[in-house]
Amino acid sequence: MDIGAEMYAQAERMYPICRSITGNGVRETLAIIREHIQIDIHEVPSHTKVFDWTVPREWNIRDAYIKNEKGERIIDFKDSNLHVVNYSVPINKKLPLEELKAHLYTIPENPDWIPYxxxxxxxTWGFCLSHHQMQSLEDGIYEVFIDSDHSDGNLSYGELLIKGETEEEILLSAHICHPSLANDNLSGIAVLTYFAKYLQSISHRYSYRFxxxxxxxxxxxxxxxxxxxIDRIKHGLVVSCLGDAGNPTYKCSRQSEAEINQVIEYVLENSGGEYSIEKFSPYGYDERQYCSPGINLNVGLLERSKYGTFPEYHTSADNLDFIQPKYLQESLELIKNIISVLEANxxxxxxxxxxxxxxxxxxxxSAIGGDLDKATKQLAMxxxxxxxxGSKSLLDIGRVSSISFELLHQTALLLEEHDLIK
Amino acid sequence: MDIGAEMYAQAERMYPICRSITGNGVRETLAIIREHIQIDIHEVPSHTKVFDWTVPREWNIRDAYIKNEKGERIIDFKDSNLHVVNYSVPINKKLPLEELKAHLYTIPENPDWIPYxxxxxxxTWGFCLSHHQMQSLEDGIYEVFIDSDHSDGNLSYGELLIKGETEEEILLSAHICHPSLANDNLSGIAVLTYFAKYLQSISHRYSYRFxxxxxxxxxxxxxxxxxxxIDRIKHGLVVSCLGDAGNPTYKCSRQSEAEINQVIEYVLENSGGEYSIEKFSPYGYDERQYCSPGINLNVGLLERSKYGTFPEYHTSADNLDFIQPKYLQESLELIKNIISVLEANxxxxxxxxxxxxxxxxxxxxSAIGGDLDKATKQLAMxxxxxxxxGSKSLLDIGRVSSISFELLHQTALLLEEHDLIK
Amino acid sequence: MDIGAEMYAQAERMYPICRSITGNGVRETLAIIREHIQIDIHEVPSHTKVFDWTVPREWNIRDAYIKNEKGERIIDFKDSNLHVVNYSVPINKKLPLEELKAHLYTIPENPDWIPYxxxxxxxTWGFCLSHHQMQSLEDGIYEVFIDSDHSDGNLSYGELLIKGETEEEILLSAHICHPSLANDNLSGIAVLTYFAKYLQSISHRYSYRFxxxxxxxxxxxxxxxxxxxIDRIKHGLVVSCLGDAGNPTYKCSRQSEAEINQVIEYVLENSGGEYSIEKFSPYGYDERQYCSPGINLNVGLLERSKYGTFPEYHTSADNLDFIQPKYLQESLELIKNIISVLEANxxxxxxxxxxxxxxxxxxxxSAIGGDLDKATKQLAMxxxxxxxxGSKSLLDIGRVSSISFELLHQTALLLEEHDLIK
Incomplete structure (x- = not known):
């Protein structure tokens, strides 16, 4: 099985789990990741103060449905965990359609899809369903049932530090809270898992924190x-939406001149494919936190299709058909390229x-010239x-000299061997 | 009467007075301003050393004329105070046309207008007259009479400090030395007078020095x-030529990145009308002094038509017909807008x-989105x-975010209320 | 004889000498320069360590030829010193054509020219010849003879310091190692010689090191x-290829904002002729050394046609027909202009x-205006x-004001006379 198919298989296993920001779904997901890479699993108690926030109580859900007057489960959590508004309080009640509707969410523009x-x-509590389903609801009394609880527990997360030659770190971060949504973000989880595996097979100067x-x-x-x-983190990436057919999209980190931004711009420019690069903005995924003014890490956001811009985003259409092994693999290769330039730069x-x-x-x-290749190599030297x-990286030199990064990198290794640079 | 008409009326009252850089015309003008706002009137004695300069002796003039051989006053100071070269020494003499001509000034291109x-x-002494008048002079002996004197006295100026929440000041400055010229600068005097009145009716953080x-x-x-x-002055404007039909013209202060320049650029860009913005240059009005290298205040020059570029400039055609209440009013509104952005920025x-x-x-x-307006407000937050x-003003944030200054301002007030920013 | 002709005559005298990086050809060349200007001639012993390099043994050559089987000198050093690969070891040997060819160099694209x-x-040893000559060689045994030696001796160079009002120096540098090549660099040697003569006739604030x-x-x-x-050197120029018909080419010094770069850009922009300005690159003539990171002087490279871009470059076609008195003169004038701006800036x-x-x-x-010329002069003041x-040179002021450097210079002298600036 090739790597793309392996990543897809990991996503497939994680897909049915009902995840949230806390709870057993998160733990199951971390356990699957841990089958591949030795992440530490941290449990942070509810009510822990974290900056301006407080870790919420843990949410778990076992069952949920809406029954019609005939007692038929017309909406069933077992069909799709998207049916329940995530973090809903428990409810067990009969109420007329009119009243029920205040707790129902649909997407009129895409009437077959369930929103997230x-x-x-x-x-509060609520149900999500397709617009067609809602339109078919007849007047009457409905029974709503959510068997969930909010209880003192923990917030769970996974962490892996792969040490390199230096203590300077590159941060790679993926969110794991979304339930059955494939691109957002089982794709990101799978790609980072396999990137971590790959990293363990090569030598590298940076340490990597996942x-x-x-x-x-x-x-x-x-x-x-x-x-x-935090001070050890020199560069970083938040990853999401890495499995769909869209071209790579990169949102720069807050400090526009950051090396990570320059490196990714260089890699995408030289990728031969289409891509888009956006300036930093304070809306998005966890780069919002990493790039807050008091943290200010050089962490950008790497995606294929940009969150919020594709219709499947945050709907039941972001399913296992929406992602493909080959796109997961392309994303993995892109991250490898980015990291290899960062390592060499x-x-x-x-x-x-x-x-x-x-x-x-x-x-x-070469004393007697004429070899164009030699001439270029000498010019690179x-x-x-x-x-x-001491003021310019190889990438900076590439920009002023118009010499390819690869040749500069090879040449730098040669000069270093001869103790001419260090 | 609307404000435009009131400002026009003030200009109308000041118009006939023969002003100069010293003398009773200046005092009469300051007295009229003082009917509106409580300026302090300063008198600085002749011969006072002020940096590289010396306050000149005071000049006053009572009468002046040129009589022809028939004893007719063919040029009469009482008709227009522009007829006499400002600061002319007294003279009482008969002389032939040929000799007289060395003391006469006209504008051949605009033969009906008297130059200033x-x-x-x-x-020295001299007379200004229309080119047609000069051409009609016949050979003969003329009597020239100027009843003026240069005597030890004072230089007079008016000053008003309107205190705000802080001691940081905005300087607003208008020259008051020109005789019967309406746009240059009775318009500026009237607009500043009414802006000072307006300012006393609102709360503001800056103190304002007029x-x-x-x-x-x-x-x-x-x-x-x-x-x-001087150190208290953070921003400032010299104003002139604010009553004519031209579009706003702003000349930037010496330090091109100054906030006053950015604010005015923003206000004019968003005004919906045409305007022009010019780089700093060391020729012009009193911004020359405020922007000299040893003073270096962030003071720009705000006008409608730019001095020296319209034919009426420094001629008898810059009269009460050349300015209009509605343009004075527009200029007042423009200054209010500029100041409101400066205050909020x-x-x-x-x-x-x-x-x-x-x-x-x-x-x-708003937990459950969909309200576009709310989304924009959250993005502004x-x-x-x-x-x-600490490095970026709201205007700077407006530039990177493309969010309107007004929304940022409202949002900042909200965040400040919640102690999230200060 | 005009200066152009004099410089050409100097080049003509130096042309036949077989120069190299050491040896008597260099000494003869320095002796000719010394007939015009009192350079000091330094002799640095072979094997002297100079940074990462070692002064090589001295090379001298007396005769060299290739004889055919009939004993005819078919290639003769006496015809052109380019025929011998410069610094060839001595050889005296008979060998078949096939073996000889490994030591022969030609230019197939320009089959009549001898390469350098x-x-x-x-x-090693080798001969250079025209491609036609090589093609005409018949199979057989050839006698090759080079009467050269590498012996402990000296590297010779000339130096002249012309003191100015200050100890701040401008460096002017020309390479003198090329044998019979006229543009590269007898032209540069001649122009610098005559510029030094000129400089002794005027007063200047900078000291000049040739x-x-x-x-x-x-x-x-x-x-x-x-x-x-090294610290005394504020600006500098390497000169080469100053006698051909091409337009001026300037390669900037390593620090792109250097005053020398700005001055030359200004002078060329205002020259009325075509020219080209290139960014710094680390390939070229001795500016490579002056601009190495540990030296980092503001030394650019001034040429007419750029080295390596014209077909005659490093061939026998770079002869006395390739340079002309008028181009040498133009180059001298250009350097005079550059220096006059540097002196005044x-x-x-x-x-x-x-x-x-x-x-x-x-x-x-001028109290009463109207004189456009006076107005411009006042504006310059x-x-x-x-x-x-203290932060802006006259050239900087020229850029913001669009006033000509010449007027600014004259005005600055006037203001300095009146103790208004220093």
Missing amino acids: RTSYYDD IFAPGTIGSITWLASNEDK KTYINMQPKCEPQLGKRGLY LWILNQSD | RTSYYDD IFAPGTIGSITWLASNEDK KTYINMQPKCEPQLGKRGLY LWILNQSD | RTSYYDD IFAPGTIGSITWLASNEDK KTYINMQPKCEPQLGKRGLY LWILNQSD
Whole structure:
């Protein structure tokens, strides 16, 4: 089975689980991830204060339905966990259609799809259903039943630190709170899982921190619990919606000149495919928290189709048909490319900064020219030597010299071998 | 009577007075302003050293004429105070036409108009007249008479400080030295007078300093006498030519990134009308002094038609027909808009800078979306919270977010109420 | 004889000499320069360590040829010193054509021209010849003879310091290592020689340091021997290829905002002719060394046709027909213009920075206007006074004001006379 199919299979296993920002669905999901990579699972008690927020009570749901007068389950949680407004309070009541309607949510524009709704911080309940279903409801008395509870428990998240040569970290973060939605964000979870596996097979200078946590409250909880580690994070990515057919979309981190932004722009520019890059804005996924002014990490958001812009977003149509193995694989490759450039994009110091070093005596200079390839390689050496005063990364040098990053990288390794730069 | 008509009426009363950089015409003008707003009137003695300059002796004039051989007053100061070169020394002499002509000034291109000329620092005399008048002069002996005197006295200027919540000041300055010229600058005097009246009816954080002083020597005198106050002035405007039919023209202050420049650019951009914005240059009105390198205040120049570019400039055609109540009113409204943006354009600090604050628990978040208006309001909150690290004003945030200043302003007030920013 | 013809005559005398990076050809060339200007001639012993390099042994050559089986000199060093690969080791050997060909260099695209080749740091030998000559060689045994030697000796270079009012220096550098190539770089040597003569006839604030040295190893040797003097060098030019019919080409120094770059851009923009300006790159002539990161001088490269871009480059076609007196003269004039702007491009301080100084009492203000020329002059005064806060040179003021550098320069001298700026 190829990697794309493996990631798809992981998504498939996670799909039926009813996740939320807390509860057993999250734990089951983390357990599946843990079958692949050795994440630590953290449990943070309800009511823990995390910055301006408080960890909510844990929500679990066992069953829910709407029955008509004949006692038929016309809406059944067992058919789709999207049917219940996420975090609904328990209810067991009969009420007329008119009253029921105030608790029903549909998408009139896409009348076959069930919307995804949540109400984490308001004590309320509701059902989501297709617009056609709602239109078919006849007047009468309905029985609504939600067997859920909000109880003191924990918020769960997974974390994995893969150490590199240095303590400088790259953060990779995916939200794990959405129930049966495939692209948003089982795709992101699967791609990060397999990227972590890949990373363990190669050497790297950065350490990598993976966070699998519920959106918003999860990243806030991590940040509030790990303030001492924040300074180590040099770059980062939030990932979501990595399995659909759309082209890559990157939203820059808050500090527009950040290296992560430059690297991704470079990689996408040179990918040969279409893509879009957007400026930072404070609406989106957990980059909102990582890029808040008091945290201000260089964390961008990588997606294929942008959240909120495709009709399937936050509906039952974001299902296992909406994602495909080949797109998961493309996304994994894209992240590998981004990381390989980040890893290679060092800022060197010329160890012989006064005049050019004598390349010839080191066998680095082809005395009698004519070899265009050699000429370009020499030019790459001269550019790196000239610009490596500690202020410019290889990517910066690529921009001024118009020499490819790959050639600069290879040339830098060669110069480093000869102790000309470090 | 509407405000435009009131301002026009004030200009009408000031029009006949023969003003100069010193003398009783200036005092009469200040007295008229003082009927509206409680300016302090300062008298600075002749020969006072003000930086590189010296306050000149006071000039007063009672009568002046040129008589022909028949004893007819062919040029009469009583017809127009422009007829006499401003600051002319007294003269009482008969002389032939040929000799007289060396002291006559006309505008050949506009042969019906009398030019406005001055000679403050050269002891000379002269008459200004229409080109047609000069052409009609026949050979012969003429009697010239100027009943003026230069005597030790004072330079007079008016000043009003309207205190706000803070000691930070906005300077508003108009020159009051021109004789019967309506647009330049009775329009500016009237608009500032009525803006001061308006300001006393509203609350404001800035303190406002109004200076009504003769051009050049007046602003130099004020600056030299008030060096200790200069640091309080954060922004300022010199105003002139605010009554004609032209579109607004703004010349930026010396420091191109100054907030006053950004604010006026924003206001004019959003005014719906045509306008022009020019870079700073060291020629013009009293912004020359306020923007000299050793003073370097952020003071720009606001006009409608730009000085020196309209044919009526510095001629008898800049009369009460050249200005209109509606343009005075538009100018007043423009200044009100500029000031309201300056007042509102605060730089806030997010009090919960680590991750987003929980808007929901403060009732600032609409849990179940769909209200586009609410969505925009929330986005405005997120932008302000995200960017308010002390480096960005609301106007700066407007530029990156493309959210209207008005919405940002309202949102900032709301967030401030909830102690989320200050 | 005009100056262009004189420079051409100097080039003509230097042309036949077989130069290299060391040896008697260099000494003869320096002796010819010394007939015009009193350069010091430095001799640096072989094996001297200069940064990462070592001064090579001295190379001298007396004779060289290839004889055919009939004993005819079919390639003769006496016909053209380009025939021998520069720095060839001695050889005296008979060998068949096939074996000989490995040591022969031609230019197939320009089959009548002899290429110029060197092998300074590889112990090898070779001959250069026209492609037609090579094609006419018949199979057989050839006798190759090179009477050269590599012996402990010296590297020679010339240096001249012309002191100005200050110790701040402008560096002017030309490479002197190429044998019979006229444009590259007898043209540069001749133009610098005559510029030095000219400079001795005028007064100047900068001191000027002229370096006539072999390429690469010469400038490295100078820099390594004069590290204590490097800080005095504020601006500099490497010159080459100044005698051909091409338009001026300037390659900027490493620090793109350097004054020398701005000055040359200004001069070329205002020259009325075509020109090109290129960004810095680390390939070229001795600016590579002057602009290495540990030296980082503001030294650009001035040429007419750019090295490597014209077909005659590094071939026997770069001969005395390829350069012309009028182009040498134009180049000299261009350097004079550049230097005159650099000399005049001071950064002044306004001595009366608070408000405008009173120009009138100093006779600097024309009280009654109308003289357009006077108005422009006054505007120039106002601009200089307003901007001279120590952060802006006259060239900077020219850019913001759109006033010509010449008028600003004249005006600055006038204001300096009146102690208004210094």
